[in-house]
Amino acid sequence: MVRIIDVAKRANVSTATVSRVLSSPHTVREETMGRVLEAIKDLDYHPNILARQLRTLESKTVIVVVPDISNPFFSKVLRGIEYVAAANGYQVLLKDTTNDLELESGYVDLLRQKKADGMIFLTVMNSELVNIVENQYPVVLACEYIEGSSIPTVSIDNISAARKATEYLIQLGHRQIASISGPTTSVLGQDRLKGFYQALAQYDVTVDPVLIQEGDFTYESGFNVMNKLLALNQLPTGVFAANDEMALGAIKAIKSKHLRVPDDISVIGFDNIKFSTICEPELTTIAQPAFEIGNKAMDLLFKLMKNKKIIRSQYILEDKLIIRNSCVKKV
Known part of the structure; x- marks a missing residue:
């Protein structure tokens, strides 16, 4: 040898x-x-990597915990994380919770077992557990935040972004606007629904509560919820879906009833995933700087692992309304 x-x-x-x-x-x-x-x-x-780890007490590994790896939005965030990690000689270990609380807790144990030097969460289910771990190990939260926590976070302002999306539909003349929210147990689901309501209040738009339906950020839930909305006596003229996957599911449901997007029903999404430019019509949506979110999150984690000072704990990056072909002025 x-x-x-x-x-x-x-x-x-x-x-x-x-x-x-x-x-x-x-x-x-x-x-x-x-x-x-x-x-x-x-x-x-x-x-001999193992020998070097024993000498330095470093694994040169970080864990990224993802709620649902099948969601294409997270791929860009992961690229941003891996870019900074590789530049600093670290490897990324990806863990998918599939939105399972027990799996999330199990992955946190890997930190306690010294199998990684730090961890990035792309959304959190058990905030109490993460707050405890944050006091013992380097931890960063990307894409959302925990109310009252000191954990460094990187995200956009989801309330403001959802308000902007809903406001766009209102400015096009829509008043019968439906919302397909994310899970109301999640921070993202809550914040994007808050933004929706804020826009309605700002323009004095009253919406029947039956038009506010909850999805789970999957394509299937967007399809199923939209079918429920299409069974109503008075159809919505516009739909705000809290992510692009649900928006694409909604478009599929609308087309399955031989209705047209956007002529009959306008649809706006959130995230600007790649499929939003492939579907027909191309989807109007809110773009998140996903790569930059991952990049900044890994940069913060690296500083924590090296005991460097972090200037501030919360970073809000800029989102953007991307106007395409899925929304039209209400005649």
């Missing part, structure tokens, strides 16, 4: 220099680093 001392001899450097090339290459002269990397390649040397 090739050892680090063999690489050092081949490159005519010390073993400490080889270690620096592997862990902190920016501290090594370019010419020296070239010799070491060439020796590593020639000898096919593979460093």
Whole structure:
């Protein structure tokens, strides 16, 4: 088996220099680093990661807990996380809770077992557990927040964004507006519904409570809830869905009843996932800076893991209304 001392001899450097090339290459002269990397390649040397972890008490791994990996929105957030992680020599371990509280608690135990140096949550179910862990380990929350918590968070203002989406429908002349919300047990579901109500109040629009229906952020729930709305005597002329997947499900349901989007019913979504530009018609939606959210979350976690000072604990990034073809002026 090739050892680090063999690489050092081949490159005519010390073993400490080889270690620096592997862990902190920016501290090594370019010419020296070239010799070491060439020796590593020639000898096919593979460093003993476990031994290095035992010496430094670092796993060089971070865990990202996702509520539903099938949701395409999270892929861009993950890219942002991995970009910063890789630049700092860390690997990302992805854990999908499938919205299961027990799984979330089990993944937190991985921190206690020293199998990771820090954790990023992309939404949280058990806020009490996370608040306890935050006092013991580096933890960051992305995409939402926990009321009254000091955990560093990165997100958009979901209330303001939902208000903006609903306001757009109102400005197009719609007054019979339905809402397909996310789960009202979740912060995102609550905040986006708040924004919807705020827009209605601002423009003195009264909506029948039967038009306010709860989904679960999945395509299937958007389809099923929209079918319930289509069974009403008076149909909505506009629909605000709290994410794009539910909006796409709603469009499918509308078309299945031989109605047209947007001529008969306008639909607006939230998240700006890739499918929003592929569907017909292309979906008007709220765009989140998903990559930047992941990027900033990992940057904050890295600072926590290195005991660096964080200037502020909450970062609100800017969202944007993307106008496409799924909404028209009410005639």
